[in-house]
Each structure stands twice: as C-alpha cells, then as structure tokens.
Amino acid sequence: MNCRGCDPGIVGEDARVPEEFLHVLLAIAAVGANIIYGIWTSRAAREPRALAFALVLYAGVVVVGLAEYTPTLRRQIAALDANGPESPVYRRLAARGTVLGIVLAVLVVLIVFLTVTKPALWG
16 A cells, blocks of 8 residues: 555555544534534523623734734844844843733633633623
8 A cells, every 4th residue: 555654564444544533533523513502602692791801802812912922922033043042132022922921821811711601791
C-alpha cells in the first residue's frame, strides 16, 4: 500500500486508523454541538442581559487583542531580535504585554462566568 504519512510497518486497513479516528472524533464534536444548540438557545433566553454583556466583553477582548496586544507583541519580538532580552525597550514591552495578557485573561474568565451562570444583571 502506498500511503503518504502512513507508518510503513502498518499495512492494509490499519494504516488509515489514525485518520479515521480523527474524522469520527471531529464529526462527533460537530454533531454534538449542533444537537445541543437548541438547549443552549433556550437557556440563553432566560437571562439575555448577561449574555449581551458577555458579548460586549467579547468584542472588547477582540479589540484589545488586535489593537493593543498584537502590536505590543510584534514590537517586543522586534526589540528582542534587535537588542536582546536585557534592553530597556524589550523589558518595557514585556511588562506591557504581561499587563495586557492579564487584562485579557480576566475578561475571558468573566465572559465564561457570565455565560455559564447567567446572573440577573441590572434588575
């Protein structure tokens, strides 16, 4: 059998077992997510304000990630390549990246909290 990426010690049907396993695993995940979509939608309807607030936070995470964290990381990599890890520019950018990373992580944890618990917000 001539199979690219297959183990030469495995022949016949067994050569495709890893690919088939991955395919079935991904299919289960996709079908499972679609089957329970109705359940999640009905649960979301119970407290739409919590989910709306979570979506606003999610948009904030995207904006901060794209507008602040990504450029900081690019500049940090450039400073590391140009001046090394001991340079003041690199250290300043590393500190900024750490602060931004913590802010993003806290926002993501808050989003998960809001979407899982769906607390009553604002009355």
